[in-house]
Amino acid sequence: MNYLCLNGPNLNRLGKREPAVYGHTTLRDLESQLKVLAAEFNASIDCKQSNVEGQLIDWIYEAEDTGVDGIIFNPGAYTHTSIALRDAIAGVSVPVIEVHISNVHKREEFRHHSYLAPVCVGQITGLGTFGYSAALRMFLEG
Template sequence: MAIPILVLNGPNLNRLGKREPGIYGSTTLAEIGERCTAAGARLGLSVDFRQSNHEGVLVDWIHEAADAGVRGIALNAGAYTHTSVALHDAIRAVGLPVIELHLSNVHAREEFRHHSFIAPAAAGVIAGFGPMSYILALEALAAMLQPAQDS
């Protein structure tokens, strides 16, 4: 049976493919979602892929994930990475493994993007690999969760 995981996307990621292609590329969020679903199937994961521009919705989804039996979360919080104590607290509150991910290398960008409120609550961080960052996050979650499934 596939392990249920959640892939959450924050603000402005719905504009991928149109928004600053020099930074974020030309791949749309829908295309990334399709790649995640396919990679998840290969890795034994059932992927629920979502996006919201609203911080509270992301917090609600994190809370719901724990109650719905989701086993891990891949999170591209977008700009909320650098501002949201609420997302940090939600991650801590549910105790699920979370992989923070970014399309761009945030450490090679503006100074304000160098700090993450998510990272201290996350199991790991993947950044700078474009859409492949999502696949790498799924691979990390699968590696973390598979042994628990076998016991």
């Protein structure tokens, strides 16, 4: 079993950017935790981050072409703006779980709408970085 974790814009700043909202865990720490969890199930996970929408789209298509079993995706602000990412997810057979560290529904109104949620198998929001582990467990145990 092989999984992919994608992180969108600004998530490379985890642990530094607005820690009151996003916590103190760094992206490197988060990725390490996911790799340990995957290994417990004899699975692997590749983690990638980009601030560039087109790169994220390319990785989604590459995931299907290379036989990835599932994608954990925190698209950051692209959640609320990117029809292109929505179309990429809709265009592949790889299941995607959308993850958000903060509870986007308790934040600014523009964050309440996700273009991606309707084409994802699920959405996890507001559980901090644990949401990533919950998504991976869903794939591993589901």
